[in-house]
Amino acid sequence: MNIRNILTVVTLVIASSGIFAQTAKEISDKASNIIDFKAMEMSLTLKIYDTKGRERVRQISTASKNFGEINKTIMKFTAPPDVKGTSILIYDYENKDDDMWIYMPAIRKTRRIVSSEKGKSFMGSEFTNADMSKPNMNDFDYKIISSETYKGHSCWKIETTCKDEDIEDENGFSKKIAWIEKKTYLCHKIEFYDFAGELYKIQSIEQYKKQSNNKYFAFYMKMENEQNARKSIMTINKFQLGSKLTESTFTPAMLKK
């Protein structure tokens, strides 16, 4: 055995012992950060399909920006015509329930909504509000199951398990398995498992585009419910990194405009 071979063996042993290797949690954290934007503007199309394949389409333009600890998002429906102009403002706090306001042009009224339902559906789609926001890393246990090539990308398969039943209830699943690309930390696929441990939903994330801040943004997301055959597809039509909107735009009074 020559010196190179010995070094390889040592490296492998050290790597597998985890001293130098990344933990599953670190990988997940990086995967979460690589797509985290402090500010952005975009327009998207949300298509919701029911079991029979009937379609409901929503077009929304949205802007999101961090102000201190609070992430503020404004969403405005542009289609279908009957909800056009309906606007939503969300303040996403780190440690308490979101604040939400909605403006309904048909009755020219802004109303604040207080809701504790977080793990619930996002606008009636298969996506949940939890899918739309950054998860609290400490709520879960992480484990690397294996390595696998997915659609040509060499990936880790990371299993993320909710620490207790309350967290399960809040997120709407018991565990998920994510395919995270080793080279880029981009997540390409997530399988969600229900409380009984059975496959529940599959999320596919595609069309990542690298942005000027070296982060990535996915322009296509699909969520398929394996149990009731419903699915929802979110397509980003336009994306802009950063937002010139000032904090005064993200106020309930401005929703009408």
Place this chain on the structure above:
Amino acid sequence: MEEKEIFILKHKWLIITLTVLIIIACIFPLMKTTINSDLMSYLPDDMPSKINNDKIEQVFGKSDPLLIVFETDDVLNESTLKRIQALSKEFNRMKDFDMVMSLFDTKSIKGEDGAMLVNPVLKRIPKSESRREKLREEIKTNELAYKLIVSEDFRYTIIILNSVSKKTDIELMSIIYDLFEKYPGNETISINGQAFLRAEANNKISRDFMILLPIGMLIMAIFLWVSFKEKRGVLLPTFVVAISIIIAMALIPLLGWQLSIIGVLIPIMMIAIANDYGIHFIAKYQELNAKHPDMTMNQIVKEVTLYLKKPVILTGITTIVGISGLVTHVMLPAKQMGVVTAVGVAFALLLSLTFIPVMMVFFKKGKVHNSFSKNKPENGFLNKLLSNLANIIAKRPRQIIYAFISFLVIVVFGLVQFNIASDFDSILPKNHSYNISLNIANKHFGGTKNISVMFEGDMKDPEILKRMDYYEQELEIMPEVGTVNSIASMIRIMSRAINDPGEEFYDKIPDTREAVAQYLELYSMSGDPEDFEDFVDFDYTKAVVLIQYQADNLKTINKIVDKVKTLMAKDKNLSVIGGISLIDKDLSQAIAIGQRDSLIFAFFAILILLMIIFKSKAAGLIGSFPLLFALVCTFGIMGWTGIELNIVTALLSSISIGLGVDYTIHIFWRLKSELKSGTPYAEAISISLKTTGRGIIINAFSVIVGFSILFLSAFPLIQTFAFLIIISILLCLASALILIPAICILTKPKFLEK
């Protein structure tokens, strides 16, 4: 005749082999018997209410709710709430239910301090008295919870589950019971719902079979021993009954049917009826054995077979024809009963004329029976009674007819109160958890009956929604109506949460389609979109109005259904009126029509048979009288005692016609033979009553003893049936022994003297 009879004895091994083969052939299908206690599933698929209900269920999913009622002094106490929280959490995590509704799942949607609040009614269990009272006041203002999930007096609260389970009802219920044990508490729990009813009925059907069948066979064996005091007298008729039960029960799986609650009646009917022919055989054998000690066994068997062939076949056929009336019934279980028991009785008849004689030949001649060696009957109580009866009939035939008419008139008044059952709720005993919860739901939670009305069109169109809202208001005025819910009422609730009192849009359906769409969009963001799926379909083209009410009779159901129809019939968006209530209504009609058809069939079939047997129209008419009398009286007594016509009692008339006509045939037969030999009328009656009449009474009592076993059934419905069939047999007996001779004395019909 002689040749044919020899045929039976000549081929005794063939008969024995065939009998054994039939038994073996029946055992295999018998193993595959399955129970289906769901009476709803037996309704014909082309029933309009079933089609309508299926249409609604196709859009809005299958509705199979289970209601769990908790009773305690105050349901808001900490331990009760903890128990309900734990249970609803478990239920929510189970895949067997697509909807769980409890205090912890029901939404509170309200406007407060300029905000719309969407929360579960209960987020946190109150630990102090003041917090508990605050919660109580909040619940009182929540129309999605108050009187729907919690009773007005806070003594009761419910968890509603909608089952989509693939498990059997018994498995599902056992999981639920395990959870009750996992989370114990002091609350009294009672359960309601079709899944529970089916599971309970299933268990009870099995229990009835396990208990009634052996007890029935035992009682029959004792009865036979007491009558004949001979082993063959017990063994042979019992064997015939056992085989006919096996054949009848094997037919159910063979014809692709399942066992319903009515299936419990089949073996007992066999015990009551199928031994008759065998009994006649043994009785006649004992008579000949006593009278002609020098006859060989072969000779006796030949003689008995020859003598009995005609009357036994005739009474057998009339019984089969009467029961076959049920084949015309629209309800499958009644039809099944008709087919299966008719075939069973036919086999019993066949075996009594083939297998019993063949087996008798293998036995040695027995000792002479007591009743033949001494002259007991002459001094017996029964004999005295019959003798006196014959005297009265001969002397006062008119008075007897008047007495029967007076009795009939009194009983007929009962028909005014005669009712048809409006549902299957009376299947289980009154003090059963199912019925307790039913009463609680009726009294405290707006009722257990429901009607669903489906509308089609643009469900965001305010005009349609306003009409739906109007219907709701109109229906809610009715005292029987508990709640009416639809997408329109949800939109009104939202209008109160979004707008403040006094504002333009507060508590009303908005005027524009856009506003409706935006309310709905708002809800899909703040609540669970599935909340709406009960009321409106995915593309907002179909919506349903759910009406919940209480009713325990057909009249109330009709009242509500009529109101719904008059209110909505002209609505251009009305698609379908459905719901279990309408199925119940159709079912009542089906029972009534089935009763009518099977009655008409059996009655006319028997009338014609009597005409053919006695070759006389008068025989048909006079012979049908007792049946008519017995039937009208039975229905009258049902009215007086408040017993409803239901799926089980509807079987009564066909069975009692089939059994009752036998007595008439026997009496006619004997009278005819006495009169023919020149005996004067009064004496002919006296002789007929003392001989044949005595036999008829013994036969009737053996049938009554057989049917009495049904009093041990777990189903009150079956117990009621036992009561009525016994009454009806007694009435048939009385009219055959008293009314018929009285009419004959007065009319002196010619056919009796031919």
